[in-house]
Amino acid sequence: MDDSKAIFLKDATVNAADGDQRAFINKALGGYYTNRDLQKARYRDWERARDAASMAKWSAVNDLANVLEKFVSNFERNGGVVHWARDAEEARVIILKIAEDVKAKAIVKSKCMTTEEIHLNDALEKAGYGVVESDLGEFIQQLRGEAPYHFVFPCMHVKREAISELFTKHLGTAPTDSPEELTMIARRHLRQLYIDADIGITGANFLVAETGQISITENEGNARLTAALPRIHIALSGIEKVVNHLDDLSVLLPMLATAGAGQPMTCYNTLYSGPRKKGECDGPEEFHLVLMDNARTRILADPEQRDSLHCIRCGACLNVCPIFKNIGGLAYGTTYQGPIGSVITPHLRGLKQWNHLSAASSLCGACTDACPVRIDLHHHLLRNRRNASKESPTLFDLAFHHGFTFVIKRPWLFALGGRIFRATLPLLQKLPLPYMGAWMKTRDLPKAPAQSFRDQWKNQNV
Amino acid sequence: MSDARSDIFARIREALKVKAPKPHLKGDGAPGKTSTVAKPWLPDGGETAEDSLTILAEQLAKLKAVLIRVPDHASAAKAVAELSVSKNWKKVAYHGHDLLRPVAAALTCENWEADASFDKQRLEGCDAGITTCESIVAQLGSILVSSTSSGGRALSILPHVHVVIAETSQVVPDLGAALALVKARHGTDMPSMLSFITGPSRTGDIERILVLGAHGPKELFLILVG
Amino acid sequence: MRVSLFVPCFVDQLTPKVGLATAKVLKRLGHDVEFRSAQTCCGQPSFNSGQWDVAREGAIRALSVFRGADVVVGPSGSCVAMMRNFYPELLKGTPHAAEADDLAARTFEFSEFLVKKLGVTDVGAKFAKKVTYHDGCHAMRELRLKEEPRQLLRAVRGLEFIEADEGETCCGFGGLFSAKFPMISTAMAQVKGGALARTGADYVVSSDPSCLLQIGGWLSREGKPILPLHIAEVLANDA
Known part of the structure; x- marks a missing residue:
């Protein structure tokens, strides 16, 4: 793993767990939301x-x-x-x-x-x-x-x-x-x-x-x-x-x-x-x-993301970003934090080393709605992810998504896989599997139903 | 030295060979270039002069700037003299302007025409600076000063208090009108500095709590004549 | 109208009752409902992970699955946004572009379909519970739906509606993001889940089953007395 990504993951994880600091940032931004709405109403x-x-x-x-x-x-x-x-x-x-x-x-x-x-x-x-x-x-x-x-x-x-x-x-x-x-x-x-x-x-x-x-x-x-x-x-x-x-x-x-x-x-x-x-x-x-x-001309040369040069550095996208509010600005390790930073830093400093910032987003789009100059921020994060997977794909990602696509292109295999998944879910939840293990640390999953929708539909409609 | 300028322009021209789409606009038509086009979607600056004055007063109050309306210049001088006493100013600097000299003359404290013999150290020791302005923007409560209308760059920012003396005819509805006026008045011979002052200096850097008087004036008075 | 159901893959496997409730409401309103069993997943996990080439394969497959359907209705703002907004982007400049645009125009999120396409807000449901609502980000910002689900819920007999704080805040699901960055995702769930729990509602309702997976998973782990429920399940309830 690249240094910048390892440091980000460590800092972001520590900060996200720091409830006091997060509450402090939220309180500090509270007045901003009120005033912004008052002014926007004018x-x-x-x-x-x-x-x-x-x-x-x-x-x-x-x-x-x-x-x-x-x-x-x-x-x-x-x-x-x-x-x-x-x-x-x-x-x-x-x-x-x-x-x-x-x-x-x-x-x-x-x-x-x-x-x-x-x-x-x-x-x-x-x-x-x-x-x-x-x-x-x-x-x-x-x-x-x-x-x-x-x-x-x-x-x-x-x-x-x-x-x-x-x-x-x-x-x-x-x-x-x-x-x-x-x-x-x-x-x-x-x-x-x-x-x-x-x-x-x-x-x-x-x-x-x-x-x-x-x-x-x-x-x-x-x-x-x-x-x-x-x-x-x-x-x-x-x-x-x-x-x-x-x-x-x-x-x-x-x-x-x-x-x-x-x-x-x-x-x-x-x-x-x-x-x-x-x-x-x-x-x-x-x-x-x-x-x-x-490197601004590098962004200029990308017509898809050229609008990120419209940025007037107002900071609105940071102020509404749940990622920024939960991990804090220093964890980014960049000059420009928040959504705009996640979009442009890969262009300024290299996609391979900085794509993790584009990956670390739920793509909620609050930034894009807040941007006064209509930069398509959260979709640019998707575009950075696409470009990164082209430029330097990881073996795990390739295997996972090719495998997943192989399954979803075959409905019988998807149904069979689903059946096995549901039957073994209680066991799977206890194993240190990629993704599943990370989910289960802090969240439950619903109890798996005996029958899938497609099975029940077939039974109802036959 | 190799030519960075040519290189950068070459990069720009190369990059722009591929066109980018226009942004997704939400309005009913592209606003196009904005010069001299009315902007009925921005904050209101008032249809009439009277409306504008009402909006201006509201904006200044919200900004914690003090608006004092007086009928004539003699009253303006009196108002400033009263302020200087009530606020206990010891030294006042003012811009050498025909309308301001009588104001200075009415002061009982030490006063100095700053732009006639500019001295930044001496200016730093002044409690208040008195200037005229270019125009006043009702829409935003902004006062436009310039290096020519306000005794240079420092007089309106270095003293702890800034007093602006203006006439109601200087109030324009919105920022667009103020900028148009600047162009009409100065053309290609702009003052080296033009500054829209919107309330007293402020900061929210400590816990986002508003504090007035970060580096510039803590208090801003607009004495409006007429 | 003949409605072709678009049942998200995890609804199919983990919360089939959401799909059944969707069908029940549509049938109650007098529509023919079909389920094309060749459908699987819309491909959003791969799309969001930057694997657009394989996501494109999934999208092209979905085009063929729903070919000829009058309207496609799905109980998920996120999966519908994938078809509506991202298939056209994914297939731009390919021979499938026109069909992607065509499918996008025929595909609706469930609450959107009821309110905007059918003009229905009262579906004859009863639900005597206190309910708060979570706007999925895709429904709210990709599909621009906000009032539609509220209009539907307000027409439900006996239902008491409570708005929560953090109304436009993301729950932190974000697909694989929730597992790739679990602590950030959990911090977001705390903010959103906490606000929802504070309403004192019996249920948090959403048009997005994936958000409900995240919110419900966190609420359950924290032992909060508020349960996740899909809007289709509320509207299907007529007893």
């Missing part, structure tokens, strides 16, 4: 809004070369510098080079999953730069030395007591059980860091081709500060974030907030077109945008 037709949002992304993704070219020419006209990265390594090299060129001493970052994807912090720290995550959740996770648990709510699994202890240990603050006081500790600690940093690193939620602006969505104001105070602003974005029109944001921004966080809008939705302009009193002197592929 939409005069949520389904039509989903149509518009998905079409806005579809039309950009399916014309990516032209839309991206248009974006870049407008962005460059505004005075920003574009860098291209084929993969994570190139993106890291580009950012390290900028840091070296400007002789950076301190770097402040706002939340950006694309930088998690390329493990940017490790690279910067290894090169001797201090990097501070400014989003509260990311700041806590950075102090914990742990990856984000949820790509929108990074530390939703951490109890306030643990955060208080963490702050006492690292910041020397007095213990408190007040979320407000804990937030203020981080606020006070970070303020001077924004002022002292030479470089601010952000992500981008949307790249607007029509105007050459990048759009950043956040609640805390840390991204605003990160892009306002340091001398250099670097944004890292996947190439799929581009949209055609500025007006597309009139649909996408509210839906991102409602689907992902149950808000009408997130607190700050900011458009940046370039570095400080003539006549402006502040803002960075340089604005660098790193546009990264890192």
